[in-house]
Amino acid sequence: MWKATIKVMLKKSVLDPQGQAVQKALHALGYQNVPDVRIGKYLEVKVALADRESAAAQVREMCERLLANMVIEDYTFELTEA
Amino acid sequence: MWKATIKVMLKKSVLDPQGQAVQKALHALGYQNVPDVRIGKYLEVKVALADRESAAAQVREMCERLLANMVIEDYTFELTEA
Amino acid sequence: MKFGVVVFPGSNCDLDAYHVIRDVLKKPVEYLWHQEESVSGFDCLVLPGGFSYGDYLRCGAIARFSPVMSAVVEMASRGGLVLGICNGFQILLEAGLLPGALYRNTSLQFRCQFTHLVTENRSTPFTGLLEPGRVLKIPIAHGEGNYCVDPETLRDMQERGQIVFRYATPEGETTPEANPNGSMWNIAGVCNERKNVLGLMPHPERAGEAALGSTDGLVIFQSIIRHWEDSR
Amino acid sequence: MKAGIWRDLGLKDSEYEMIVALLGREPNFVELGMYSVMWSEHCSYKNSREVLRSFPTKGERVLQGPGENAGIVAIGDGLAVCFKIESHNHPSAIEPYQGAATGVGGIIRDIFTMGARPIALLNSLRFGPLSDLRVRYTMGGVVAGIAGYGNCIGIPTVGGEVYFDRCYQGNPLVNAMCVGLLEVDKIKRGRAAGVGNAVILVGARTGRDGIHGVTFASEELTAASEEKRPAVQVGDPFMEKLLLEACLELIDNNDLVGIQDLGGAGLTCAASEMASRAGTGMEIELDQVPRRETGMSAYEIMLSESQERMLLVVEPAKEERVHSVFRRWGLDATTIGYVTADGTLRVRFGGEVVAEVPARSLAEDAPSYCPEYREPAYRQAALQLDLSGVPDVTDPAAALGALLASPNIASKEWVWRQYDHMVRTCTVVLPGSDAAVLRLRGTGKGLAMTCDCNSRYAYLDPYTGGKIAVAEAARNLVCSGAEPLAVTDCLNFGNPEKPEIFWQFREVVAGMSEACRALGTPVTGGNVSFYNETNGEAVYPTPTVGMVGLLDDIELRCTQDFKETGDLIVLLGETLPELGGSEYLAVLHNQVCGHPPGLDLEKELALQKTVLAAIRRGLIASAHDLSEGGLAVALAESCFGKCLGASITVSSSGLRMDQLLFGESQSRVLLSLPEGNLAALRALAAANALPLQVLGRVGGERLQITVDSRLLVDLPVTVLREKWQEAIACHMK
């Protein structure tokens, strides 16, 4: 069994209105020293497979098919034994 | 300058409808070997401070004040020099 | 008695709350810009529905830091009446004026529809005029109205009468089918211990005229007015 | 200039030569980019302009016809209604949520640009069959995107239509309509008048998104589209809400000389159109444009289609006031240039002039083409329908159930319950009736609005299909008690460079024009969306008609639901032996063929007059237009709202049973009314020479249809309603 921790972020070129709004809010709260905020998704997905290789392949496939929207998002992931 | 990567997740005791829906969708796509999915937020926040200690303190404060809702969410973060 | 309707950037039911108070209930009402630091002169504040700050991050999370909110908190602590509707409810939760949290509907979709409500506590300033057993028909319109609180707090709230409205069938039964968003215990609206702050997801201001399909929302505003008059 | 580089930007060789002739020199790369977007089909209407001239565009009430950002029609009391529909098909095909969301954002800007407060949204959607996974993903995303934007900005989405057909599988249609309200003396136009006035850019910062979006919209979708697509735009409805409030505040104070949104072709389009309309020029300093990304070139800044931006022209004396209003709303506003007298759009960047072209040449001088046209070969075969090979319906109850569960007829509640259709508390007829009705506070009046098109008809017979789209929209308004005012249209077609497609286009527009003339509803604006093809297969010609109507007395509004047990049920109009192009043939016999129903505009007018007069006299309890599924479906739908049964008896009088129950003959309306009002209704119908048939009564819990004394349908309303209600939701689970 593997646990994949997946980060899905908007591509750099794509507007992140949420990140911008949060950055502004942080400034208003007095945290002027925050020059950048980006907000994405974080997923923990368990996969019942024995070897790391095939787990990685499946996670990659699941990301591209469903978990990330490849038109506007990028993803990265890590695997740990679970 | 530090980059904080922050994960905000619903507390274990709180039902995660989005995680459940994604799990169902993964099963429908044929990934029956996925016993658990949890979904949260992932934030990248830059902080212009010199030492790690004060950066960590500020990130913690920002999380508790704004970035996470401690009633239903937990957060963890990591700092890397940026 | 004077009402104030707080306007946050992104509020959009401010207009509707203002309209029902001024044109239907014929009571004095003014808008209050979120940067206002004083709320003196107002007897009841309404935090209206909408998408303050786009609902980015979490609903109500950013708005609760607006300058006006310190004054709202202060007014609430003096026993002043505060009514949070939908996004306003979310803001009150984020500000800690009410217990619990609201998150994604279990359907993961926005829902705009009429719901029916039963009243658990008829002795709050907001429910005083409700006849026993009356079921209110009031619409909801939200994507994050799933109320959640830890079990101990829920028990305390039940004991203290802080659960005010629950989703029900038209006949008044609080069945799972009548629950539009997955809320714990079908909760639609709660108040604070002192009962002077109410938050609810349904929109009473949208149920103020027969042309809109229901006038059941009026009783909430009328109760507020009666309570204020009685307490003078 | 590298030979042929213009071709990569979508310009023909002859167009490049025109540009050289206009400038008296070769354009530089920035200039070439500007021409390429302004002369794209999307911006210049170069293939459609001539044909569109046949639309009637004038009328007593019309204050603004085509040519501005949206049309405007007077409605009395010093008020006017402003409305427009626009497509966002290709972006929605690639990224359903954001594509649809930004489509909504764009159409809202078109409305408040004119000085109007947006009060309602509608949408017309078309997808492939719901059995397809990708289609369900697309539909889910599109609906969520429309909801995400409209709900957040606080404008109710009150109506629309949704259809499913294989022809839309790879190329869904997403048309968004916005309706706004304004005072007649506050109309704003996109004009850069007044030499020396400041040009101010407000709203979101400019990024690299959507560069060449208009060129993309002017090509067919192919496998390569994935790579070619411009960076997809992400909408920010919160930003637009602030922008909307700030702009309306300034307009209300009369602080603006001109205003225009930045849509397709971004700054290039807004600057050149505003200058061109006013006969002025403009000088712009790109260094001043606030940017979201580093290292952007002049080309990118001029062509960016970043959302939620507006361009304003302001007198110098009012500049500071304007800036302060935006500051209060937390928005960036930057003076980026000024209006000049010489008609030239001059762009500076990094201290150099990077573009210098006549503004008018960008906005007005695009070539106009008259593409070849030819009747498509499919047509003669498709029009053939030999009914002798189609057995008449043997189990009408089962057929009715199948039709009610067909996604094209089934309840669209799964869609509209995701839209906030109540915000602003003016929606007095919610989604689910023939048209939505909004009250106009403080006047006692109301507006009805609808979107309609049956593209199957338009495919089989484009001329008739165009006519019917207009007539059906008007009929839906009339059934709500409104007088139809005017039309906005979204013409979705395939590649106009194919003679068969252009033939469809010409026929449809001719049919629509005829209907608009006959019904007195001029066209005040619209949008043409060509190149709706995947791998060479075009969608059905789909001329979506958006229409707005006026109710003088909001109390006299009408809905399609039966109201009272005992009311009489009456059919106005005539059922003809027609079955071609019907939903019945498609669902029960898997055939799309035959002549669509005919439309006699005189009869249509007589019908609409009668219905409107009857509703206005308060004679009518319910009115429902007969459309897909014919009489039986309309009857069932009228039962559903209040879950009231009905019992009717009809005689077949020579018609086949399927024609009688499910045929889609035009110009028919199903009414219910108290028995005491029948005589007055008869008199009205007789005065208009309109056939009237009393069919039966409202009441009970069952729908019963008797034909020639045989009880053919006898089912509980709840059973039928469940099929109808659950069909789409079941697919989308």
Ligand SMILES: Nc1ncnc2c1ncn2[C@@H]1O[C@H](COP(=O)(O)OP(=O)(O)O)[C@@H](O)[C@H]1O
């Ligand atoms: N995409 C949509 N958005 C909002 N409302 C919709 C949508 N599609 C359909 N509706 C509503 O559902 C009802 C039925 O639609 P439709 O069958 O197209 O009506 P009609 O045939 O009378 O034009 C109408 O009230 C319509 O406005």
Ligand SMILES: [Mg+2]
């Ligand atoms: Mg219909």
